[in-house]
Each structure stands twice: as structure tokens, then as C-alpha cells.
Amino acid sequence: MFLTTGNCPIYFEKNGFDYLRNFLKELAADRQLFLVTDENCKKHCWPLLEQVFDKNQKPLLVTLPAGERYKTLESATLIWDSLMTAQAKRNSLIINLGGGVITDMGGFAASVFKRGIPFIHIPTSLLGMVDASIGGKTGIDFKAHKNMIGTFSYPEAVFIWDGFLETLEQGHRKSGMAEAYKHALIDNSGYWDFLKKGDLSFERIIFKSLEIKKKLADKDPKEKGERKKLNFGHTVAHSLEAYFLDKEEEIFHGNAVAAGIIVESFLSWKSGFLSLECLEEITGVIFRRFDPILFPTKDVEYLLSYMKQDKKNDKSGLNFTLLDCVGGAIINQRLDTSLVGEGLTYYASLV
Numbered sequence: 340m341f342l343t344t345g346n347c348p349i350y351f352e353k354n355g356f357d358y359l360r361n362f363l364k365e366l367a368a369d370r371q372l373f374l375v376t377d378e379n380c381k382k383h384c385w386p387l388l389e390q391v392f393d394k395n396q397k398p399l400l401v402t403l404p405a406g407e408r409y410k411t412l413e414s415a416t417l418i419w420d421s422l423m424t425a426q427a428k429r430n431s432l433i434i435n436l437g438g439g440v441i442t443d444m445g446g447f448a449a450s451v452f453k454r455g456i457p458f459i460h461i462p463t464s465l466l467g468m469v470d471a472s473i474g475g476k477t478g479i480d481f482k483a484h485k486n487m488i489g490t491f492s493y494p495e496a497v498f499i500w501d502g503f504l505e506t507l508e509q510g511h512r513k514s515g516m517a518e519a520y521k522h523a524l525i526d527n528s529g530y531w532d533f534l535k536k537g538d539l540s541f542e543r544i545i546f547k548s549l550e551i552k553k554k555l556a557d558k559d560p561k562e563k564g565e566r567k568k569l570n571f572g573h574t575v576a577h578s579l580e581a582y583f584l585d586k587e588e589e590i591f592h593g594n595a596v597a598a599g600i601i602v603e604s605f606l607s608w609k610s611g612f613l614s615l616e617c618l619e620e621i622t623g624v625i626f627r628r629f630d631p632i633l634f635p636t637k638d639v640e641y642l643l644s645y646m647k648q649d650k651k652n653d654k655s656g657l658n659f660t661l662l663d664c665v666g667g668a669i670i671n672q673r674l675d676t677s678l679v680g681e682g683l684t685y686y687a688s689l690v
């Protein structure tokens with residue numbers, strides 16, 4: 340184990356799933372097991388994991404189509420159907436094997452089935468390992484709006500093995516880094532300097548990112564205050580994802596977060612918190628490293644309308660987390676939609 344957050348131990352597997360094997364022997368021996376995954380992870384990851392299970396303890400596989408557009412109530416219903424058909428009990432265990440879509444959705448399905456049955460996460464994407472699998476947020480999208488339905492609910496444990504990354508497509512590997520850059524920008528300028536060099540030591544990146552996420556999630560489990568720092572870049576990212584989901588085009592979450600980091604850094608500068616020098620540095624680094632998101636400036640109004648549905652808003656309007664330096668964030672900043680529109684136009688002008 341290398342960390343515990345919200346009483347949930349996080350294990351970093353180095354020697355072929357020793358921790359998971361022990362967990363299954365000691366804590367799951369008499370339980371019915373279900374493994375929720377998607378088509379890609381069934382093909383690439385399940386064969387590497389299968390030998391960890393005793394032959395009399397094989398999980399029942401629930402395989403969903405891959406991708407954000409399937410992070411829906413319909414997919415959650417397929418999970419519940421499988422649980423009902425196999426007569427899942429309150430002490431059954433759901434094993435979520437996949438990227439952030441599967442850990443969010445499998446966690447959500449488990450957290451409400453029979454008022455909550457236990458689950459564990461085995462993240463297989465970089466984004467899942469540095470961020471999505473920890474912190475206890477679960478959810479699905481609804482009417483193309485991101486994570487509209489969900490719960491705060493911790494897994495019994497998380498097992499991370501970076502060997503899964505070998506089969507992750509380059510585009511997803513690249514996009515997964517966005518949450519790591521976000522962690523650095525909101526909390527740790529030394530980490531930003533390290534990431535800037537472009538060194539892709541995944542083990543180090545996973546450790547550092549999880550340390551930052553754990554710190555903020557533990558201080559504020561239900562996101563009433565400081566945890567909101569983790570939302571930096573996400574108000575814009577979620578509106579971009581919703582805009583493209585509605586058009587039935589998919590963009591990668593990490594690339595949307597990268598665009599969000601640039602727009603929200605611009606807003607931080609415009610609001611007088613961040614220096615121009617920092618804005619230029621952040622824009623230069625992030626824009627070079629992530630695939631751009633293309634949208635016509637005439638659609639800025641649409642993007643703003645998605646933003647108005649954001650979970651973080653309150654009566655006073657759009658609520659942002661902004662930066663006041665590299666390594667420091669400030670929460671609960673209410674901004675005018677016209678200023679936010681300017682930020683989106685700034686981003687579109689770079690592309």
C-alpha cells in the first residue's frame with residue numbers, strides 16, 4: 340500500500356498483482372464477484388489479470404462498449420440487469436477494470452444497487468491511475484451533461500499497475516497527462532517544473548499526482564471547500580465535452596481538460612490573479628503537449644449555455660477555480676459569462 344484516502348487503501352502493484360491476490364484470498368473468498376469492464380479492456384487487460392483469480396472464484400464479466408458516450412444510464416442499467424440476473428447479494432463485490440469511464444460508472448452502479456454494494460477499482464488508463472480511480476467520486480453523464488448523476492462513494496481498495504499502459508493508445512496516454520498538469524498547477528510548482536521537462540516516468544507521476552489528490556480529497560471529502568481546487572480547468576472542459584457529446588462526436592477528457600486549463604488560466608490573468616508571464620508559460624506548455632479542441636467561435640454561446648448547467652454553479656452564477664500562481668489555486672470565483680466567452684475566444688484563436 341502506498342496511500343490511504345477516505346479509508347480506502349491504494350496499492351501500487353509491482354510484482355504481478357500480489358496485493359490483489361491477497362485481497363481476493365483474505366477479503367473476497369466467499370463473495371460473488373462481478374467484473375465490470377469495456378470491450379478494449381476486456382481484450383487487452385483482462386487476459387493479464389485473469390490468472391490472479393482461482394478457478395472457483397472467477398468473476399462474472401459485464402462488458403460494456405468503450406467510450407464516454409456510453410457513460411450513461413443505459414449502460415448502468417445493463418450493469419444492474421446483470422447483477423439482478425445473477426442474484427448479486429449485498430456482500431457481492433464489483434471489480435471495475437478500465438479507464439475513468441468504467442471506474443466512474445461501475446462505482447456509481449455499485450454505490451446505489453441495493454443501497455450500495457462494495458466495489459474495488461483497477462484503473463487501466465493513465466488518467467484513471469493519476470486521478471479518476473481515487474477520491475470517491477462516481478457518476479454517469481445525463482442528457483450529454485457530464486457526471487450529472489452520481490455519488491460520493493469510496494471503493495474498498497484501488498490496485499494500480501502501470502504495466503496496463505503498454506496497450507493504451509498513444510492518444511489516450513497523452514491525454515491522461517492533463518490531470519497531472521492540473522495537479523501541479525493548483526498545488527506544486529516543483530511538480531510543474533518536473534512535468535515541463537517532458538520526462539514520462541509514469542510511476543513517479545502517478546505517486547505525485549495521487550499524493551496531491553489525496554491531500555485535497557481527505558481535507559474536504561464532499562467538496563465543500565478546498566477540494567474545489569481540483570476542479571480547475573473542468574468548468575470549461577465539461578462544457579466542451581457536453582458540446583461534442585451532443586454532436587455525437589467524442590473528444591478525450593484529458594484534451595478537454597488541457598483546453599480548460601488554458602482558458603481558465605486566461606481568466607485567472609484577466610481577473611488580476613495570475614501574471615501574464617505565467618499565463619504565457621502555461622499556454623505554451625499545455626498547447627504544445629495536447630491535441631487541440633476545434634470549435635467555431637460562433638459556438639461560444641452554446642458552450643456558455645452548457646456551462647450554466649455545471650454542478651459547481653450557485654445562484655450567483657458561473658463558479659470557477661482560478662490560479663493565482665503556478666502551484667496555487669483560489670476557489671469560488673464568480674465570473675461574468677462575457678469574460679468567460681472572451682476566454683473561449685482566446686483559446687480558439689490559438690488553434
Ligand SMILES: NC(=O)c1ccc[n+]([C@@H]2O[C@H](COP(=O)([O-])OP(=O)(O)OC[C@H]3O[C@@H](n4cnc5c(N)ncnc54)[C@H](O)[C@@H]3O)[C@@H](O)[C@H]2O)c1
Binds near residue numbers: 383473
Ligand atoms: N471520478 C473522478 O474523480 C474523475 C476524475 C477525472 C476524470 N474522471 C472521468 O474519467 C473519464 C475519462 O477517463 P479515461 O480517459 O480513462 O477514459 P476511458 O475510460 O474512456 O478510457 C480511454 C480509452 O482507453 C481504453 N483503455 C483503457 N485502458 C486501456 C488499456 N490499458 N489498454 C487499451 N485500451 C485501454 C478504453 O477502452 C477507452 O477506449 C471521464 O468520464 C471523466 O469524467 C473522473
